[in-house]
Amino acid sequence: MISLDPQQQRARTWFESLRDRICAEFEAIEAEAGSDARFSYTPWDREAEGLAPGDGGGGVRGVMTGRVFEKVGVNVSTVGGQFAPDFAASIHGAAEDPSFFATGISLVAHMANPHVPAVHMNTRFLATTKRWFGGGADLNPAIPDDGDTEAFHARLRAACAAHDPTFYPRFSKWAEDYFFLPHRGVSRGVGGIFYDHLEDHFDAHFARNFQLTQAVGEAFLDIFPKIVRRRMGLPFTEAERDAQLVWRGRYAEFNLVYDRGTLFGLKTGGNIDAILMSLPPLAKWA
DSSP states (O other), rough: OOOOOOOHHHHHHHHHHHHHHHHHHHHHHHHHHTOOOEEEEEETTTTTTTSSSEEEEEEEEEEOOOOOOOEEEEEEEEEEOOOOOOTTTTSSSSSSOOOOEEEEEEEEEEESTTTEEEEEEEEEESSSSSSSEEEEEEOOOSSOOHHHHHHHHHHHHHHHHHTTTHHHHHHHHHHHHHHEEETTTEEEEEEEEEEEEEEEESSSHHHHHHHHHHHHHHHHHHHHHHHHHHHOOOOOOHHHHHHHHHHHHHHHHHHHOOOOHHHHHHHTTHHHHHHGGGSSOOOOOO
């Protein structure tokens, strides 16, 4: 059990409420497709499971498999403790003091129809000797569609513009650079936004950066279900399904080799099933 200060509690409450609304919307989409699929929720505790002795906190892993969502995971977690010395040196504000707190939401959806893009969204609040927000959302189609890409980016652009006109150009470029597989020389998807280290030295900064993070979550909840509903009934061929499975292999490679969230979870004694929730249910390497 870890104690939370007001900022930490506000962030945690928001991430959990966003999870609830996203899961309800995804279940509604399944119902529209004639499926009774529902999320199953599995709580985990770091101390009780012996994941990080002496540290505290845990989370809830939510997973659904259905007719539209072949596999979607929506996780929330709130953890605290101390980083291992070697890992602390790589974390913002932790080199001089390895104590940390982290709370956030992480979502990955792999879709049954190859014309519906997979998607990733994550937002988080971290505290070491510094405090900051980070996260973003990115679209990952096996068969890219210009209309989907533009709609997704336009909604994130609007969310960013309401807070700072420099955010979208900076964060979209950050996503372009981050979601890239150097060993293959290809992007993981068609981008979105990615940001980190939006710091909070004073309460006013917390409010400002928290509002941006909330706007990103609202933007995702607004635009992605629209894309899903527009494309989930399209016919597809075996060749298109095969292309989707090969593309999923690239997605798995990124998450296992380069993804910072995967590394953070493993280094802080997270639940393995929750950490690897992002991996697709089926994939293929040509």
